[in-house]
Amino acid sequence: MGIYTIKTQGHHEPDDVGVVIESVKVMHNISTVINAFIVLFGLIYALDLAYPDGMKYTFEFVQKILMNLDGHKLNVKVQALKIKLFA
Secondary structure, three states: OOOEEOOOOOOOOOOOOOEEEOEEEEEEEOOOOOHHHHHHHHHHHHHOOOOOOOHHHHHHHHHHHHOOOOOOOHHHHHHHHHHHHOO
């Protein structure tokens, strides 16, 4: 599960940005990496997928702190980061 970018050598902007889930390209030609992240987040929610192990806390932070969805139930690591950010 992730976001991919394809760049042509010498260009600053990617030629293609997309989303991969379980080694399958599910979306492509997304305009920016941030839009691809939003699409990935939406697909995880819509398909009821578990967050990837290596990105679990990142997705939890986005969901609970930035988007304020279910923000009262925080993991200890995310809670500590929230305290540091908003202190």
